[in-house]
Amino acid sequence: MQVRQSFRPLSLILGLAITALFIARPIRIPTQVAGVAATWAAAPLQQRFQATDQDLSRFKGLIVLGGGVARLQEAGRLARKFPHLKVFVSGAGQPAYVLEALGTGLAPERITIETASKTTFENAVNSANGLRPGHQDRWLLVTSAIHMPRSIGAFRSASLTVAPWPVFDLRANSPSALKAALHEWFGLTWYWLLGRSQEIFPAAIRHR
Numbered sequence: 365m366q367v368r369q370s371f372r373p374l375s376l377i378l379g380l381a382i383t384a385l386f387i388a389r390p391i392r393i394p395t396q397v398a399g400v401a402a403t404w405a406a407a408p409l410q411q412r413f414q415a416t417d418q419d420l421s422r423f424k425g426l427i428v429l430g431g432g433v434a435r436l437q438e439a440g441r442l443a444r445k446f447p448h449l450k451v452f453v454s455g456a457g458q459p460a461y462v463l464e465a466l467g468t469g470l471a472p473e474r475i476t477i478e479t480a481s482k483t484t485f486e487n488a489v490n491s492a493n494g495l496r497p498g499h500q501d502r503w504l505l506v507t508s509a510i511h512m513p514r515s516i517g518a519f520r521s522a523s524l525t526v527a528p529w530p531v532f533d534l535r536a537n538s539p540s541a542l543k544a545a546l547h548e549w550f551g552l553t554w555y556w557l558l559g560r561s562q563e564i565f566p567a568a569i570r571h572r
Contacts, residue, residue, distance in 0.1 A: 451474055
């Protein structure tokens with residue numbers, strides 16, 4: 365599948381400037397200030413997409429992205445609750461780890477584990493190439509809430525429409541959430557600059 369990767373030259377200069385800021389020597393921030401900054405940075409990402417309210421019995425399966433055991437555990441829970449769902453795991457590690465995290469009670473023929481992906485962009489492209497969904501096929505995307513906007517943008521660019529199922533595996537005011545949020549805001553900007561996402565901050569309803 366071909367995905368547009370055009371560069372926006374003037375914006376790329378801005379992107380490089382942002383990169384320089386990210387690799388600059390970190391500044392120590394008081395804990396209280398860090399908590400407020402974390403909430404401010406993480407909350408818009410985590411609240412951007414709500415879990416789909418569509419009937420899950422109409423979905424063909426789940427696409428779960430690597431990056432945390434909570435994502436795999438939630439995918440396993442959904443798969444056990446809805447036995448018709450197939451499970452496509454992208455870039456989450458070796459099969460033994462993935463199967464253990466998904467949990468018991470899932471027939472092996474329902475599970476496909478793709479180990480080549482190292483980035484969200486590769487998750488999207490490899491999922492699209494591996495699944496080759498039909499026009500009517502519906503797939504649920506399981507990833508962290510904070511990671512969902514960038515994931516949706518990448519999957520849309522890969523021409524694979526998915527419904528969100530966010531996993532809230534970070535406290536919005538925690539130091540880890542601040543680090544993750546900064547990574548995601550930078551990633552959103554960078555993906556947009558590279559043409560890996562059509563929107564700098566993807567919305568739940570696509571603009572026409």
